[in-house]
Amino acid sequence: MLSDLSISSSSWFSPRKLAWMNLILASAAFGIGYTIQELWYVIPVVLLLAIIWIWGNLRAVGWTASTIFVLHTIIAAAGFYYSGEPLPLIIGMLFALSAWDLSSLSRRFLIAGKTEHKLAQSYRHLRRLILVEALGIILAGITLFFHIDINFNWLFLFGLIAVVGLSYGISYLLKRVD
Amino acid sequence: MRHNLLLGILIFGLILIGMATFNAGLIAIAILLIVYITSGLLYGPGQIALEITRNISPERASPGALVEVRLQITNNGSRLEEVLLEDRIPSQLEVVGGFTSLMTEFEENETKEISYTVRGKRGIYYFEGVTATANDRFDLFRRVKLTPILGSIFIMPQVPKIKRVAIRPRQTRVYSGSVPARIGGPGVEFFGVRQYNSGDPLRRINWKVSARYEEALFSNEFLQERVADVGLILDARLRCDIRTNQGTLFEHQITATAALTESLIKDGNRVGLLVYGQFLDWTFPRYGKVQRERIFQVLARAQTGASLVFENLENMPTKMFPTNSQLILFSPLLDEDAPILIKLRARGYQIMIISPDPITFQQSSLPKNRNTELGTRLAQIERKLLFKKLRHSGIAVLNWEVSTPFDQAMHVALGRSSLWSHPFRGRR
Numbered sequence: 001m002l003s004d005l006s007i008s009s010s011s012w013f014s015p016r017k018l019a020w021m022n023l024i025l026a027s028a029a030f031g032i033g034y035t036i037q038e039l040w041y042v043i044p045v046v047l048l049l050a051i052i053w054i055w056g057n058l059r060a061v062g063w064t065a066s067t068i069f070v071l072h073t074i075i076a077a078a079g080f081y082y083s084g085e086p087l088p089l090i091i092g093m094l095f096a097l098s099a100w101d102l103s104s105l106s107r108r109f110l111i112a113g114k115t116e117h118k119l120a121q122s123y124r125h126l127r128r129l130i131l132v133e134a135l136g137i138i139l140a141g142i143t144l145f146f147h148i149d150i151n152f153n154w155l156f157l158f159g160l161i162a163v164v165g166l167s168y169g170i171s172y173l174l175k176r177v178d
Numbered sequence: 179m180r181h182n183l184l185l186g187i188l189i190f191g192l193i194l195i196g197m198a199t200f201n202a203g204l205i206a207i208a209i210l211l212i213v214y215i216t217s218g219l220l221y222g223p224g225q226i227a228l229e230i231t232r233n234i235s236p237e238r239a240s241p242g243a244l245v246e247v248r249l250q251i252t253n254n255g256s257r258l259e260e261v262l263l264e265d266r267i268p269s270q271l272e273v274v275g276g277f278t279s280l281m282t283e284f285e286e287n288e289t290k291e292i293s294y295t296v297r298g299k300r301g302i303y304y305f306e307g308v309t310a311t312a313n314d315r316f317d318l319f320r321r322v323k324l325t326p327i328l329g330s331i332f333i334m335p336q337v338p339k340i341k342r343v344a345i346r347p348r349q350t351r352v353y354s355g356s357v358p359a360r361i362g363g364p365g366v367e368f369f370g371v372r373q374y375n376s377g378d379p380l381r382r383i384n385w386k387v388s389a390r391y392e393e394a395l396f397s398n399e400f401l402q403e404r405v406a407d408v409g410l411i412l413d414a415r416l417r418c419d420i421r422t423n424q425g426t427l428f429e430h431q432i433t434a435t436a437a438l439t440e441s442l443i444k445d446g447n448r449v450g451l452l453v454y455g456q457f458l459d460w461t462f463p464r465y466g467k468v469q470r471e472r473i474f475q476v477l478a479r480a481q482t483g484a485s486l487v488f489e490n491l492e493n494m495p496t497k498m499f500p501t502n503s504q505l506i507l508f509s510p511l512l513d514e515d516a517p518i519l520i521k522l523r524a525r526g527y528q529i530m531i532i533s534p535d536p537i538t539f540q541q542s543s544l545p546k547n548r549n550t551e552l553g554t555r556l557a558q559i560e561r562k563l564l565f566k567k568l569r570h571s572g573i574a575v576l577n578w579e580v581s582t583p584f585d586q587a588m589h590v591a592l593g594r595s596s597l598w599s600h601p602f603r604g605r606r
Contacts, residue, residue, distance in 0.1 A: 066181070080204055090207070104316075121260070128217065144206045158197065162194070169189075
C-alpha cells in the first residue's frame with residue numbers, strides 16, 4: 001500500500017508545500033522569460049501575484065488561486081504575443097497549472113475533515129498530474145516547433161471547427177456543473 | 179466558478195486569439211490545458227451507488243449526554259477515485275468527537291466507516307442521509323448524490339426525581355392506586371366508622387364505639403387509595419416565556435412537567451398532557467410506561483409559539499379532561515389568567531399550578547439599580563396578589579424560584595407532609 005510509504009505526511013510531500021514550490025518555480029520561469037525579453041516592468045507584477053497567492057493560501061481565501069492562475073495564463077499568453085522566449089513561458093505555465101491544481105487539492109483535504117490515506121492519495125494525484133503535464137508539454141512542444149503553412153481558407157475552416165467544437169464543449173461542461 | 183468552466187473559457191479564448199493572431203504559443207498553452215481537462219473527462223466519476231447502515235447508540239439520551247453515530251458505507255457502484263462522504267447532521271447537534279465526513283478512494287464493494295460522537299439539547303433530531311461528492315483527481319467533473327439513511331436521536335428533557343406528589347381530585351378511578359379516594363373501604367389510613375355488616379372481619383370491629391351501644395356493632399373504615407385522572411397543561415404561549423442569557427423559563431416548565439409525569443405515572447395514575455401554545459398538542463390520558471414515553475416525546479419537541487386563538491387560557495379545551503379530575507398547570511401565569519382558572523375550579527376540577535417565578539428569573543439578568551429593585555418589588559406584589567386570589571378559590575399554587583432545584587421546591591411545597599396536602603382540605 002502506498003499509505004505505508006515511509007514518507008510522513010508532514011514531510012515535503014504535502015500538496016500545500018508542493019503548490020508553494022510550483023508557484024515559486026512558475027514565478028521564476030515567467031521572470032526569466034520576461035527578463036530575456038527585457039520587459040522588466042512585468043517582473044514586479046509576477047512578484048505581486050506570487051505574494052497575493054501566498055497570502056490567499058495562508059488565509060485560506062478561496063478565490064485567489066483561481067484568479068492568479070487566470071492572470072498567470074494571461075502573462076504567459078502576453079509573453080507569446082510579444083514574441084517572448086517560448087521555453088520559460090511554457091514551463092512557467094506548466095508550473096502555474098500545477099500550483100493551481102495542488103492548491104485545490106490541499107483545499108479539498110482541508111474541507112474534508114478526515115482524509116483516509118492522505119499520503120497515498122496525494123502521491124497518486126501527483127503521479128497523474130506529472131503524466132498529464134508531460135503529455136501536455138510534448139503536444140505543446142509539437143505545436144510550437146512544427147510549423148504548417150496554411151492559407152486563409154483552411155485557417156477559416158479550422159477556426160470555424162474550433163469555435164463550434166469549443167462552444168459544444170463549454171455547453172457540455174456547463175451542463176455537468178453542479 | 180467550477181474549475182472545468184474556468185478552463186473551458188480559457189481554452190476558448192486562447193484558441194480564438196491564437197488563430198486570429200497566427201500565434202502558435204497561445205495554441206500551445208491551450209493544448210496544455212486541453213490535455214489537463216481531457217484527463218478529467220476520461221477519469222470522471224461513474225454512477226454513485228452506496229448502501230449505508232446507520233447505528234446510533236443510544237438513540238434515547240439525556241441532555242448533554244454523548245451519543246455515538248456509526249455509518250457503514252458500502253460502494254455498490256463503480257470505483258470512485260476521490261469521494262467525499264458527508265453525513266448531514268441536524269445543525270443543533272454538536273459534534274464532540276470524530277468526523278462527520280470522510281474523503282477517500284472508494285473501490286467497488288469496499289466498505290468504509292464513519293463514526294462520530296454528538297451531544298445536544300432537548301429535542302428530537304432526525305438525520306437525512308449521506309451526501310457523496312465524487313470527482314476525478316483534478317476535481318474537474320463531479321457527481322453529487324444524497325443517499326437517504328434515516329435515523330433519529332431523542333434527547334429527552336431532564337427528569338429530576340421527586341417524591342410522591344399528593345394530589346386530591348374529587349373523583350378517582352376504580353383501580354387501586356395511591357390517591358386517597360374520599361371513600362371508605364380497604365386501605366391503611368383511618369377514614370371513619372360504620373355499622374357492622376355481616377362478613378366484616380372481626381379485627382375491623384371498633385370495640386370502643388360498639389361498647390357505647392347495646393345492640394349494635396361498628397366497624398372501622400379505611401381510606402381507599404385509588405388511581406386518578408391527571409391532566410397536565412403546559413403553557414407554551416410565547417408571551418409567557420422569558421429568555422435571558424441563562425436560558426429560557428420554558429425549559430424549567432418542561433423540567434417540572436417531566437418530573438411530575440414520571441412521578442404520577444409511576445404511582446399508576448392516568449395522565450394526559452396538553453401543550454397550549456401556538457397550537458394544541460394533545461396527548462390523550464393513558465396509563466403506564468408507554469404513555470410516559472409518549473409524553474416525554476411531546477415534551478422533547480415542545481416549543482413556545484404565538485397564536486391569536488390561544489393568546490389567553492380562555493380557549494383551553496377543558497372537555498378533554500374528565501370532570502372532577504386533577505389538573506396541573508405549568509405556567510409563569512399572567513394576571514388575566516386568574517378568572518379563567520377560578521372558573522375551572524368552580525366547574526369541579528382540582529387545580530394545582532406550578533409557576534416558575536419569572537420575576538426572579540429575569541431579575542438576575544438585569545442591572546442592579548434602584549429602578550430594577552423598585553420594578554421587581556412592584557411585580558412581586560402583583561404576583562402575590564394574583565396567588566392570593568387563586569388560593570382563595572381553592573387552587574394550590576407553587577411559586578417556584580428556578581434557582582432552587584425543582585425536587586427541593588416540590589419537597590417543601592407539595593410533599594405528603596405539607597399542610598397543603600391534607601386529604602380533606604379540598605372538601606371543606
